[in-house]
Amino acid sequence: MADASAPASTEVLRLAGVRKSFGVGTPREVEVLHGVDLVLQRGEFCALIGPSGSGKSTMLNLIGLLDRPTAGTLFIEGQDTRTLDDAALTRLRGRNIGFVFQHHHLIGAFTAAENVMMPLLLDRRRPDAAMRRIAEGLLDRVGLLPWKDSRVGNLSGGQQQRVAIARALAMYPPLVLADEPTGNLDTKSADGVFDLLREMNQTSRTTFLIVTHDPRLAQRCDRIIEVVDGRIVADGAVPAPRRIAAS
Numbered sequence: 001m002a003d004a005s006a007p008a009s010t011e012v013l014r015l016a017g018v019r020k021s022f023g024v025g026t027p028r029e030v031e032v033l034h035g036v037d038l039v040l041q042r043g044e045f046c047a048l049i050g051p052s053g054s055g056k057s058t059m060l061n062l063i064g065l066l067d068r069p070t071a072g073t074l075f076i077e078g079q080d081t082r083t084l085d086d087a088a089l090t091r092l093r094g095r096n097i098g099f100v101f102q103h104h105h106l107i108g109a110f111t112a113a114e115n116v117m118m119p120l121l122l123d124r125r126r127p128d129a130a131m132r133r134i135a136e137g138l139l140d141r142v143g144l145l146p147w148k149d150s151r152v153g154n155l156s157g158g159q160q161q162r163v164a165i166a167r168a169l170a171m172y173p174p175l176v177l178a179d180e181p182t183g184n185l186d187t188k189s190a191d192g193v194f195d196l197l198r199e200m201n202q203t204s205r206t207t208f209l210i211v212t213h214d215p216r217l218a219q220r221c222d223r224i225i226e227v228v229d230g231r232i233v234a235d236g237a238v239p240a241p242r243r244i245a246a247s
């Protein structure tokens with residue numbers, strides 16, 4: 001029986017007719033996304049693939065509320081973002097979206113625990129003991145508890161990416177966006193980081209949208225969305241046997 005207290009919809013993200021142009025009103029105006037429709041449900045683990053310059057990062061920036069569409073609508077957790085001012089967008093982003101970038105944007109002079117606490121600090125304004133417990137719990141999950149007090153500048157690339165993953169999850173966001181999270185790692189570290197994303201997806205039902213150039217990693221996702229020249233040209237489930245073979 002359905003739980004009456006559960007939200008009726010399990011949609012985490014909806015894009016409808018989303019377009020994005022750069023240089024609007026200048027002679028160099030160019031449209032790079034030409035009407036994107038996309039729905040992600042809670043708990044989906046999706047790869048976003050496509051050639052360089054096809055619009056993947058632009059799409060991620062829109063979904064991450066770092067930029068606004070030129071046209072079309074974007075819903076996060078059922079909330080229409082069109083009507084929101086910048087402060088409301090910042091709040092919605094902080095509470096609902098985690099980011100993992102290829103270049104992790106960690107603060108090298110801060111410790112691993114301090115970096116993971118950062119999103120909590122931005123949301124709650126002042127540090128408290130609960131924040132540190134959350135940060136240490138996440139560092140434990142990514143296998144870095146012994147490094148909690150190390151400056152991230154002293155950690156390896158793979159370790160830094162694990163800190164970035166812990167930080168992305170600090171607010172337990174329903175949606176995590178990852179732009180080539182394994183792009184600058186060796187194969188073994190890349191596999192480890194990818195396994196970790198998958199584990200987070202399975203234990204927390206977090207929805208993931210992961211840009212990757214690596215076809216083998218894409219095959220390990222539940223669903224592959226392919227963008228070419230600013231349009232989604234393919235979107236389908238990865239059959240379980242193929243997913244298992246790639247793992």
Ligand SMILES: Nc1ncnc2c1ncn2[C@@H]1O[C@H](COP(=O)(O)OP(=O)(O)O)[C@@H](O)[C@H]1O
Pocket residue numbers: 022023032050051052053054055056057058059
């Ligand atoms: N700020 C910007 N101003 C102008 N053009 C941009 C800007 N950002 C991206 N583009 C262009 O949009 C297209 C898509 O870029 P991008 O989303 O970064 O592609 P991808 O991430 O798939 O490699 C490219 O042609 C790129 O040059």
Ligand SMILES: [Mg+2]
Pocket residue numbers: 056057058
């Ligand atoms: Mg890109």
